Amino acid sequence: MENWFEFQFLPLTLVKTSLMKTLRITGVPEHFNFPWKKVIAAQPFEKQGIKLQWTDESRGSGQMNKDLREDKTDIAIVLTESFLKDFEAGNPSKMIGLHVKSPLTWGIHISGNSSVNSLDEIIEPTFLISRIGSGSQLMSYVLAKREGWNSEKLEFKIVNNLPGALEVMTSEKPEMFLWEKYTTKPWVDSKQMKRIGEVPSPWPCFAIIATNKALEEFGELIFQLRDLVYLASEELQNSDIAIEDISRNYELNEIDVKVWFEQTVWATDSEISKTQLSESMDIMKELGIISAKIPVEEFLAKAHLSITD
Numbered sequence: 001m002e003n004w005f006e007f008q009f010l011p012l013t014l015v016k017t018s019l020m021k022t023l024r025i026t027g028v029p030e031h032f033n034f035p036w037k038k039v040i041a042a043q044p045f046e047k048q049g050i051k052l053q054w055t056d057e058s059r060g061s062g063q064m065n066k067d068l069r070e071d072k073t074d075i076a077i078v079l080t081e082s083f084l085k086d087f088e089a090g091n092p093s094k095m096i097g098l099h100v101k102s103p104l105t106w107g108i109h110i111s112g113n114s115s116v117n118s119l120d121e122i123i124e125p126t127f128l129i130s131r132i133g134s135g136s137q138l139m140s141y142v143l144a145k146r147e148g149w150n151s152e153k154l155e156f157k158i159v160n161n162l163p164g165a166l167e168v169m170t171s172e173k174p175e176m177f178l179w180e181k182y183t184t185k186p187w188v189d190s191k192q193m194k195r196i197g198e199v200p201s202p203w204p205c206f207a208i209i210a211t212n213k214a215l216e217e218f219g220e221l222i223f224q225l226r227d228l229v230y231l232a233s234e235e236l237q238n239s240d241i242a243i244e245d246i247s248r249n250y251e252l253n254e255i256d257v258k259v260w261f262e263q264t265v266w267a268t269d270s271e272i273s274k275t276q277l278s279e280s281m282d283i284m285k286e287l288g289i290i291s292a293k294i295p296v297e298e299f300l301a302k303a304h305l306s307i308t309d
Helices: 002-008 010-020 030-040 063-070 078-089 133-146 163-168 179-187 211-220 220-237 242-250 256-261 274-287
Strands: 021-027 050-056 075-079 093-100 104-111 126-129 155-158 176-180 193-200 206-209 271-273 306-307
Touching: 002 093, 002 271, 021 063, 021 220, 030 050, 030 093, 030 220, 063 075, 063 078, 063 126, 063 133, 063 206, 075 078, 078 093, 078 133, 078 206, 093 211, 093 220, 093 271, 104 126, 104 133, 104 179, 126 133, 126 163, 126 242, 133 193, 133 274, 155 274, 163 176, 163 179, 176 179, 179 256, 206 211, 206 220, 211 220, 242 256, 242 274, 271 274, 274 306
Parallel strands: 021 050, 021 075, 126 155, 126 176, 271 306
Antiparallel strands: 075 206, 093 206, 104 176, 104 193
16 A cells, blocks of 8 residues: 555656657668658657657668567668568568658769779679678679679678778778668768769668567557658658758758759658569569568558558
């Protein structure tokens, strides 16, 4: 009875904190996720006892898939190809929508001091990757197919993230690092890195992934959150100050942001094309990213999506 009495007279803020649940969201610390940052800053579900918690993950999609598997996050904004590969391997999650519908343009980077200046000069393709199963690895297979390299002979070195790649790059060997071209541009401009080409992803680049556990625990609220992000994305795409805001928040050159902004299409609704996903998986299967096409009904939260042909 004494403990009950003490609880009744705890300060209101302390009681509120003890009853709050946390919905954990993870994404790369890049400009693509600006709509998420804006929604999370507003904490729209606080009155319902739900706190939104954002975590920057610089190690990319491979690490985020691992976090989904290990219940270290509830929602992650993951590269489409990386999630499908990991879903095939048993990731207990669902795709609840797309986040960015346009392809991701990957810059192909080597040491700024390297004597190599073009892809034509690469003889033995070696890649620096954030981790196994990450976009930086999977896109190397897209590049290898385009350049006619033997994908079975590609070499990989794990460096975790962009700072890790910068740390190990040397002029002696042109080890390639694939990363989003505007994120790396400050280091290209400073000549720490050299961009010797680009390769776009042949599919929509970012998907929103939620664990089965989170979908069961939070239910409709997860889809309400997704729709708020869609609204924020739509408002940003129509905003006169979005470029300035993104430039300031991510310390990017406004001219670069303007070019990126014109090439980027955020998803603004829950529509997903079954045909597009099927064609994307055809390419992934051909490249060896997945072993077989996955029926979309298995990995989509289909009851909360508008699936078109």
